[in-house]
Structures are given as structure tokens and as C-alpha cells.
Amino acid sequence: MQSSNGKAFQLFCLLLFVIVLFVNQLFCIEARANSSLNLRVTGSALPVEATFKFPSPLPVIPQDGERNFGKGKIDLEGLEVIQVSISASTSQRIWRTFENGPDNKGVSIFQPINLPNGFSTLGFYAQPNNRMLFGWVLVAKDLSGNSLRQPLDYIQVGNTNSLPVKQDGPAFFWQPLCPNGYEAVGLFVTTSPQKPPQESISCVGSHLTEQSEADTWVWKLEGIISFSSLKPVNRGTEATGVYTGTFTFQQQNFPPPSLSCLKNRKFYLSNMPSQDQLRPLFQTYSPFIYFHPEEEFLPSSIDWFFSNGALLYQKGNESNPVHVQPNGSNLPQGGSDDDSYWLDYPADKNAREKVKRGDLKNTKVYLHIKPMFGGTFTDIVVWIFSPFNGDARLKILFVKSLSLGDVGEHIGDWEHVTLRISNFNGELWRVYFSEHSGGSLVEACDLEFQNGNKPVVYSSLHGHAMFSRAGLVLQGQDGNGLRNDMARSDKLLDAGVGYEVVAGPGIREPPWVNYFRKWGPIIRYDVEKSIDGIAKTLPAVLRKRFRELVHSIPPEVLQEMGPTGPKVKRSWSADE
Ligand SMILES: *[C@@H]1O[C@H](CO)[C@@H](O)[C@H](O)[C@H]1NC(C)=O
Numbered sequence: 151m152q153s154s155n156g157k158a159f160q161l162f163c164l165l166l167f168v169i170v171l172f173v174n175q176l177f178c179i180e181a182r183a184n185s186s187l188n189l190r191v192t193g194s195a196l197p198v199e200a201t202f203k204f205p206s207p208l209p210v211i212p213q214d215g216e217r218n219f220g221k222g223k224i225d226l227e228g229l230e231v232i233q234v235s236i237s238a239s240t241s242q243r244i245w246r247t248f249e250n251g252p253d254n255k256g257v258s259i260f261q262p263i264n265l266p267n268g269f270s271t272l273g274f275y276a277q278p279n280n281r282m283l284f285g286w287v288l289v290a291k292d293l294s295g296n297s298l299r300q301p302l303d304y305i306q307v308g309n310t311n312s313l314p315v316k317q318d319g320p321a322f323f324w325q326p327l328c329p330n331g332y333e334a335v336g337l338f339v340t341t342s343p344q345k346p347p348q349e350s351i352s353c354v355g356s357h358l359t360e361q362s363e364a365d366t367w368v369w370k371l372e373g374i375i376s377f378s379s380l381k382p383v384n385r386g387t388e389a390t391g392v393y394t395g396t397f398t399f400q401q402q403n404f405p406p407p408s409l410s411c412l413k414n415r416k417f418y419l420s421n422m423p424s425q426d427q428l429r430p431l432f433q434t435y436s437p438f439i440y441f442h443p444e445e446e447f448l449p450s451s452i453d454w455f456f457s458n459g460a461l462l463y464q465k466g467n468e469s470n471p472v473h474v475q476p477n478g479s480n481l482p483q484g485g486s487d488d489d490s491y492w493l494d495y496p497a498d499k500n501a502r503e504k505v506k507r508g509d510l511k512n513t514k515v516y517l518h519i520k521p522m523f524g525g526t527f528t529d530i531v532v533w534i535f536s537p538f539n540g541d542a543r544l545k546i547l548f549v550k551s552l553s554l555g556d557v558g559e560h561i562g563d564w565e566h567v568t569l570r571i572s573n574f575n576g577e578l579w580r581v582y583f584s585e586h587s588g589g590s591l592v593e594a595c596d597l598e599f600q601n602g603n604k605p606v607v608y609s610s611l612h613g614h615a616m617f618s619r620a621g622l623v624l625q626g627q628d629g630n631g632l633r634n635d636m637a638r639s640d641k642l643l644d645a646g647v648g649y650e651v652v653a654g655p656g657i658r659e660p661p662w663v664n665y666f667r668k669w670g671p672i673i674r675y676d677v678e679k680s681i682d683g684i685a686k687t688l689p690a691v692l693r694k695r696f697r698e699l700v701h702s703i704p705p706e707v708l709q710e711m712g713p714t715g716p717k718v719k720r721s722w723s724a725d726e
Pocket residue numbers: 177180181184
């Protein structure tokens with residue numbers, strides 16, 4: 151009796167549990183429906199809902215009969231392309247999610263619309279929702295008769311049906327299946343499982359395409375799906391691959407879409423700005439570079455550095471250094487960074503101290519003009535020279551700023567920022583900031599501007615690494631690491647005031663550009679010994695942590711060694 155009663159009770163409990171589950175489920179579905187309804191309303195507050203605008207109008211580029219720069223279209227040889235800036239009038243949002251990705255704000259996908267007569271869509275554009283709408287995609291017109299073809303069919307290469315994220319509804323991703331000799335460079339996206347109409351997107355002749363790879367990721371769900379824009383695999387001043395602006399994605403259990411990028415077969419320099427076009431362009435975007443209020447080691451022009459006693463040493467003849475000519479004409483040319491020569495400060499102590507502090511008032515920046523992405527973009531690399539790089543400093547637990555003394559100091563410091571400008575319309579797209587051994591590429595919509603469209607750049611205290619924001623950036627882990635301190639001050643370099651174009655197509659390079667040895671002495675310096683010395687001054691609890699931290703810092707930051715000049719850096723002819 152007892153046991154049968156118990157069984158009935160158990161059964162009753164189970165039933166109750168199932169009912170609770172079921173009702174709960176019902177409510178969940180309803181709640182979900184309502185929450186997505188609400189999201190659709192709050193969605194209008196996402197940054198991506200507004201289109202980014204530069205603070206001032208874009209530069210008026212003087213026309214040049216010989217040049218194609220700023221004319222809006224580029225012929226890649228039988229395929230004319232134009233750059234469609236994504237905005238409310240040129241595009242239609244097809245799909246979005248509301249979570250994950252940068253700032254957990256999701257991603258949106260846009261289709262270019264209202265194309266000029268004769269132009270075809272090559273793919274769609276995707277960007278994170280945490281920034282204003284700012285991007286572009288190329289669309290193309292067949293001039294030769296064999297550059298574009300309709301796809302034969304579409305294959306579904308993924309969908310968002312079962313993704314556990316808040317979204318507008320499912321999206322379906324379609325790869326065009328191209329005829330022989332043609333390639334897809336982008337995807338089509340629909341919100342229903344029906345295939346897109348055949349002519350929705352065009353395939354591009356294989357002779358006009360190159361291999362592509364993922365650029366920065368745009369959105370991802372760890373281990374499930376990730377979206378990214380596409381960039382050419384081969385990039386650099388000689389490379390022909392064209393950044394197309396389309397996106398791709400990778401979804402677990404689906405094969406990755408096979409997508410190419412465009413190629414400029416007519417890659418010659420007529421798409422690049424002429425000297426007369428470069429001037430208004432650089433005046434528009436020349437950066438404002440702020441040094442930290444406590445910065446003692448400021449930049450100088452090269453002729454100032456040479457005229458103020460810089461010495462050229464030769465290996466094996468160290469007792470007979472010679473003065474560098476103000477125009478650098480006696481610097482050894484070419485060769486390699488083989489330590490057979492180096493530069494150093496004047497021997498006189500006062501002269502040395504003067505040179506170390508630079509000459510901010512009369513300084514100059516040096517420009518290197520690089521064709522990028524098959525000559526569809528121009529990189530204006532802005533090089534800044536500081537005669538001295540101060541000591542590295544660490545933040546370690548409760549010690550806010552610990553100087554590493556001599557460690558990290560060196561003579562002759564080269565840093566750069568790069569403006570990446572469209573040759574279609576003269577618009578600034580991205581800026582690269584060099585930061586010790588690496589750097590970061592920042593979209594124009596995420597920059598701080600001053601005096602119109604001039605990007606603000608912050609140079610870190612002593613190390614002169616370049617950042618797009620003021621504040622503290624620690625290179626390390628768990629709130630400890632190498633300090634990069636950036637702040638506004640009256641120590642300001644307006645790059646548009648003093649600059650010189652020193653390299654690029656048709657530019658005669660001054661002798662210092664082809665001086666490939668070090669800009670400071672090589673001191674065989676015992677970093678370990680200095681580190682030991684500093685460790686001894688620390689409380690015992692900090693010592694182990696201190697050593698670990700120091701050893702996690704890139705070695706080039708710690709060496710007291712003059713770096714080589716701009717032309718010896720890998721980025722001189724490569725992408726950043
Ligand atoms: C969902 O919204 C509808 C209409 O606004 C409302 O009648 C219903 O009670 C809501 N359901 C829940 C679970 O909030």
C-alpha cells in the first residue's frame with residue numbers, strides 16, 4: 151500500500167514537472183517574440199544606424215589630365231570599377247544580429263543598391279553595429295565583354311537559422327556558382343531559403359581576380375561562425391590585388407566559401423595622386439601629433455640632427471668619427487644593416503644633451519607615398535624622427551611607474567603613422583599607428599579629428615609609439631606591463647606645417663633614405679645585469695613578477711640600440 155502510494159506520488163510529480171516545463175516553454179517563446187519586437191525598436195539606437203560624416207567637406211582635388219586620381223572610377227583592364235560608399239541611399243540593410251561581436255552589439259549586412267547603369271553587384275558589405283556606418287564595396291561594369299558573367303546557379307553556404315543569438319530573422323548565405331574561367335568575389339544574402347534570382351550578382355573573369363584572405367574579423371560566435379572582410383593575400387607596393395570590400399564568413403560544418411578579390415591588370419601609376427594633387431590631400435588629412443606633457447625627448451628634422459653634431463662611425467676606425475653633412479651626402483649608401491657604420495651624438499656633453507631633446511618647433515615629418523591594393527589606394531606614410539628614445543617604464547602591481555633606467559633607451563628613433571586614402575575619391579579610409587614592434591589600423595570613423603579632417607595622434611611618453619586615443623595602454627597581462635602614456639599637451643606637431651616628400655613614384659630620395667645602417671650606436675649592453683640591479687631595489691614579493699614581466703616585453707623595446715631607418719623596415723614596400 152505504502153509503496154503504491156509512493157509510486158503514484160512520483161508519477162504525479164513527474165507529470166507536474168512536465169506541465170511546468172511545457173508552460174514555461176510557452177512563456178519563453180512569447181517572451182522571446184516580445185523581446186525581439188522590443189529590440190527592433192531599440193535597434194534604432196545602434197551606432198550603425200547613423201552614417202559617418204567627416205567633420206569637414208572632402209578636399210577639392212585639382213584635376214590633372216594625365217591622372218585618374220579622384221575621378222571616381224578605375225579601369226582594371228576591361229572591367230571598370232567604382233567605389234560605393236555604404237549609406238542609407240546607396241545600400242539596403244538585409245540582416246543584423248543584436249549581440250556578440252565588438253562591444254556585444256552585433257553585426258549588419260548591407261546590399262549595395264541604386265547602382266549606376268550597367269554596373270553589377272559583386273558581393274555584400276558587413277560591419278559591426280558598434281560603429282557608425284562607414285565602409286564601401288566595389289561594383290563593376292564589363293567594358294571588354296568577357297569580364298563579367300551571370301552565375302550558373304547558387305549554393306547555400308550557410309544560414310543563421312539555429313544560431314543562439316537575437317537576430318532580425320534567419321539569413322541565408324549564397325555563393326554564386328560561376329561558369330568556367332570566372333570567379334565569385336562576394337556572397338549574396340537573403341532572408342528566405344529561396345535562391346536569389348540568377349542575375350543578382352556577377353562572376354568576374356579569372357584573369358581579373360586573385361587569391362583573397364580574411365581581413366579583420368567583423369563578428370563572431372566563438373567556435374560556431376565568424377564574419378570578416380576580405381583582403382588580397384599579396385599586398386604591397388608592387389602587388390596587383392584589389393581590396394574589393396566584400397565580406398566572407400566561416401561556419402562550422404559548412405565548407406568555407408571560395409571567394410577571390412579583384413586584380414588590377416592595368417596597374418600603373420596614373421591612379422596615384424600627382425604632386426599637385428598630393429598637396430591639398432595632405433593638407434586635409436595631415437595629422438596633429440600630441441606629445442605627453444612630461445615628454446623631454448622630442449622630435450627634430452633630419453638636417454637639424456645632422457647639423458647639430460651627429461657623427462658617423464666606421465667599424466675598425468672608431469677613433470676617427472666624421473661629421474654628417476647637413477644634407478647627408480657623406481652617409482654610406484645602400485648595403486645592409488651589417489653594423490659596419492653607425493651614427494652617434496656629438497662627443498661634447500652639452501651638445502649631446504641638446505640633441506637628445508630634439509627641436510619640436512622646427513621639426514619636419516617625412517612622407518613616403520606608396521601605391522596600395524593595385525594602385526586603387528594611396529598610403530601616405532608619415533615618418534617622424536626623434537633623436538632620443540627615453541627609458542621604458544612598467545606598471546607592476548602597486549608600483550604605478552617603474553623606470554627601467556638605461557634599458558629601452560636608445561639614440562635615433564623612427565616612428566610612423568600611415569594615411570590610407572582612396573584613389574577613387576580621395577577619402578581617408580584607415581590610419582595605421584606604429585606601436586613598437588606592431589601597430590593598429592583604425593577606421594576613419596573611429597578617429598579623433600581636429601581642425602577639420604586632421605586625425606589626432608598621440609605619441610607615447612619616451613617610447614613615441616603612436617596611438618589614436620589619449621590614456622594609458624599597458625602591454626602585458628592582468629593590469630601589469632609596459633606603460634604607454636598618452637595625453638594632450640602644448641607639445642604638438644602639426645604635420646601639415648613642415649613636411650617633405652622623400653620617397654614614392656617619381657620622387658628623388660635624399661641620401662639619408664638610402665643609409666641602411668643604424669641611426670644610433672650599438673652598445674653591447676647587459677640587459678640582464680641592469681634588470682638584476684633594478685630587481686634588487688624591489689620588495690621581495692615583486693621580484694619574480696618583475697622578471698616575468700620584463701621577459702614578456704618584445705626585445706627591441708629593451709635593447710639600447712639605434713634602430714635602422716624607414717627604408718629598412720619591412721613595411722617600406724609591404725602592407726603595414
Ligand atoms: C507580448 O506582447 C503582447 C502584445 O504587446 C502582450 O499582449 C503579451 O502579454 C506579451 N507577452 C509577454 C510574455 O510579455
